[in-house]
Amino acid sequence: MADRVLAEYETEDALAAAIRRFHGEGYRRLDAYLPFPAHEVDEALGGRPSRLPYAIFVFGILGAGGAYFLQWFLVGFLYPLIVGGRPPHFPLAFVIITFEMGVLFAGLSAFFGTLVVGRLVRLLDEVQGTPGFDSATRDRFWLEVSMRDPAYDSGVARRLLAETGALRIEVPEVLR
Amino acid sequence: MSDPILIGRPSDAALGEQLLGTTWRPGGRGWKLAFTISGALMLLLFALVTYTVVTGIGLWGNNIPAAWAFAIINFVWWIGIGHAGTFISAILYLFEQGWRTSINRLAEAMTLFAVMQAALFPALHLGRPWFAYWLFPYPSQMKVWPQVKSALPWDAAAVTTYFTISLLFWYLGMLPDLASLRDSAPTRRRRIIYGLFALGWNGKASTWRHYKAAYLVLAGLATPLVLSVHSVVSSDFAIGLVPGWHSTIFPPYFVGGAIFSGFAMVLTLVIPARAVFRLHNVITPRHLESCAKLMLVTGLVVAYGYIVEWFLAWYSGNAAELYQAWIARPTGPGRLAFYASMICNVLLPQVLWWGRARRSVWLLWPLSLLINVGMWSERFMIIVQSLLREYLPSMWATYTPTWVDLGILAGTLGTFTFLFLLFLRLVPIISVSEMREMTHDLVRGEHHG
Numbered sequence: 001m002a003d004r005v006l007a008e009y010e011t012e013d014a015l016a017a018a019i020r021r022f023h024g025e026g027y028r029r030l031d032a033y034l035p036f037p038a039h040e041v042d043e044a045l046g047g048r049p050s051r052l053p054y055a056i057f058v059f060g061i062l063g064a065g066g067a068y069f070l071q072w073f074l075v076g077f078l079y080p081l082i083v084g085g086r087p088p089h090f091p092l093a094f095v096i097i098t099f100e101m102g103v104l105f106a107g108l109s110a111f112f113g114t115l116v117v118g119r120l121v122r123l124l125d126e127v128q129g130t131p132g133f134d135s136a137t138r139d140r141f142w143l144e145v146s147m148r149d150p151a152y153d154s155g156v157a158r159r160l161l162a163e164t165g166a167l168r169i170e171v172p173e174v175l176r
Numbered sequence: 177m178s179d180p181i182l183i184g185r186p187s188d189a190a191l192g193e194q195l196l197g198t199t200w201r202p203g204g205r206g207w208k209l210a211f212t213i214s215g216a217l218m219l220l221l222f223a224l225v226t227y228t229v230v231t232g233i234g235l236w237g238n239n240i241p242a243a244w245a246f247a248i249i250n251f252v253w254w255i256g257i258g259h260a261g262t263f264i265s266a267i268l269y270l271f272e273q274g275w276r277t278s279i280n281r282l283a284e285a286m287t288l289f290a291v292m293q294a295a296l297f298p299a300l301h302l303g304r305p306w307f308a309y310w311l312f313p314y315p316s317q318m319k320v321w322p323q324v325k326s327a328l329p330w331d332a333a334a335v336t337t338y339f340t341i342s343l344l345f346w347y348l349g350m351l352p353d354l355a356s357l358r359d360s361a362p363t364r365r366r367r368i369i370y371g372l373f374a375l376g377w378n379g380k381a382s383t384w385r386h387y388k389a390a391y392l393v394l395a396g397l398a399t400p401l402v403l404s405v406h407s408v409v410s411s412d413f414a415i416g417l418v419p420g421w422h423s424t425i426f427p428p429y430f431v432g433g434a435i436f437s438g439f440a441m442v443l444t445l446v447i448p449a450r451a452v453f454r455l456h457n458v459i460t461p462r463h464l465e466s467c468a469k470l471m472l473v474t475g476l477v478v479a480y481g482y483i484v485e486w487f488l489a490w491y492s493g494n495a496a497e498l499y500q501a502w503i504a505r506p507t508g509p510g511r512l513a514f515y516a517s518m519i520c521n522v523l524l525p526q527v528l529w530w531g532r533a534r535r536s537v538w539l540l541w542p543l544s545l546l547i548n549v550g551m552w553s554e555r556f557m558i559i560v561q562s563l564l565r566e567y568l569p570s571m572w573a574t575y576t577p578t579w580v581d582l583g584i585l586a587g588t589l590g591t592f593t594f595l596f597l598l599f600l601r602l603v604p605i606i607s608v609s610e611m612r613e614m615t616h617d618l619v620r621g622e623h624h625g
Contacts, residue, residue, distance in 0.1 A: 012616070031380055032380070032381040033379045033380055034379050034381060034384060035188060035379060035609060036188075036609045036610070036612040036613040036616070037385075037387075037388055037609075037613060038616065041381055042381060042384075042385065045381055049385065049389070050385050050388075050389035050390075052389050053390075053393050056390070060397075070313060071324045074313055074322070075321060075322075078319065078321065079319060079321050081323065083323060084325075086325050093324065093325040094324065096330045096333065096334065096404075097329065097330060100330075100333040100336075100337040100404070101337070103337055103341065103400065103401060104336070104337040104341065106393070107341040107345075107397050107398075108344070110344070110348075110390040110393050110397070111344040111347075111348055111390065113386075113390060114383075114387055114390040115375065117386045118380075118382075118383035118386050118387060119383070120375045120376045120377060120383070121375045122376050123376075125378060127378060128378070134359040134360065135359075136359075136378065136379050137359045137360070137377075137378075137379055138188060138192050138356065139187065139188030139189040144380075
């Protein structure tokens with residue numbers, strides 16, 4: 001059974017206006033598909049900013065802390081070796097690798113975090129194969145209205161889509 | 177700033193047609209010729225690396241006292257070139273410089289390919305590269321760990337991190353364009369391949385939000401790397417007591433030189449790519465001028481480094497330092513490198529004070545090549561020349577590279593070009609989604625401002 005309606009708009013402004021109109025009618029479960037991150041659409045959709053940077057920060061700190069611990073553990077504790085008069089636990093010499101590993105782990109978590117929270121790397125997604133949806137990565141702006149929205153009413157939704165200037169309306173088949 | 181960063185206001189579809197189209201329009205005869213030549217040089221590199229690994233690094237010209245020569249020069253030179261890519265993609269992004277949008281993808285690709293060439297050299301220079309994994313702390317029953325108080329593991333950490341972050345930044349930035357290619361490439365095979373690499377990107381607004389946040393954080397993470405990687409590389413020298421190496425100016429001097437040579441390489445690559453793919457509307461004289469200005473500034477940082485080296489040698493009162501800076505370099509066996517770096521890095525870039533020179537491809541392109549030569553010569557001067565004239569005159573020697581040294585350098589140039597030519601044909605060389613965003617912002621600014 002289908003669970004969402006997709007509608008194509010010509011400009012980001014038309015899409016943003018449609019989102020505001022749907023919001024006015026009490027719709028809350030809206031999303032959009034865009035060829036580039038248009039500010040208008042983001043503002044119209046509202047929603048809170050991404051909290052991914054907090055997770056990246058935590059991973060970065062863990063990477064840096066882990067690197068410092070490992071350096072101390074290896075050359076300060078397990079196999080202390082005095083070279084060039086430097087003591088076994090020599091914080092200044094550990095700074096560079098600590099910093100680099102902090103950056104490395106933060107960077108890895110930024111990339112893979114985007115894949116996880118953005119729900120990428122799936123073999124199929126819900127909107128794939130919708131006729132004409134190719135334009136979402138080219139020059140058109142698509143609105144998604146969830147049928148699970150408590151305010152959802154098929155007739156009203158279609159009327160609103162038509163009034164806000166949707167170029168085409170599609171109901172994707174659910175692939176499960 | 178009189179020149180615009182975008183000529184005309186192309187529609188989203190037109191931008192896609194122009195910028196994605198570079199991947200499916202057939203390459204011309206010139207491209208095939210360049211591909212063949214660079215491919216042949218890449219095979220030469222494979223052959224010479226095999227020869228070196230099988231026989232040993234006695235094939236190279238370096239020996240005591242010049243134990244560091246071509247391999248380290250090439251390493252420093254290549255990794256320095258990479259820095260401008262990261263400077264453009266990360267630092268200019270944080271400073272919201274609109275002109276970076278047209279060239280950041282290309283500059284980041286340059287960074288990746290340059291770092292690949294660079295990473296080859298320390299590994300080969302180990303002499304027994306099959307033990308390169310000893311640099312990493314793997315659980316070993318020998319219970320001997322990397323000596324993290326020495327500079328070599330620092331380099332390993334710095335270069336590994338730099339390559340990984342550059343790759344992730346480049347790839348993350350490319351996901352929307354790969355999805356665009358998946359949806360608009362002309363053949364089914366291309367759609368499947370680009371579709372796999374697009375990782376299921378569908379342009380959902382909520383995904384864009386996380387993407388933008390992650391991209392900004394990655395730019396912030398890459399920014400200190402621009403300054404740190406070459407600082408770490410310069411520490412390899414500065415912690416040594418060799419006259420000509422043992423100097424506190426080294427980190428800023430090396431970072432300035434890195435960005436200087438990197439911008440020269442960006443211009444070397446951008447100018448032909450712009451002409452071949454007719455990108456004059458998106459890579460305008462404004463972009464060339466901005467690169468030229470940064471080249472002028474970083475060139476002055478390099479000149480300042482030279483002056484400080486002379487000054488510190490004099491101020492130290494140390495006979496070996498004085499001899500190195502004031503006599504050995506201008507008159508010693510490697511004096512050609514000294515004069516090449518003075519002419520190419522200090523004298524010639526001064527022409528960029530003149531506005532018309534900064535916008536002329538006919539002047540910028542040869543100048544960028546000369547600066548690359550000059551920066552290679554500078555590393556030769558610092559690394560080899562310093563080792564040839566150390567404290568004891570009985571240790572003084574001369575240095576001659578072998579044909580294997582020259583062949584490996586030529587091979588890395590070929591491999592770099594080969595990878596870059598592949599990049600030009602396989603992925604969009606300009607970020608289409610960022611260009612669309614920028615065009616919409618420009619149009620909006622004109623209507624409301």
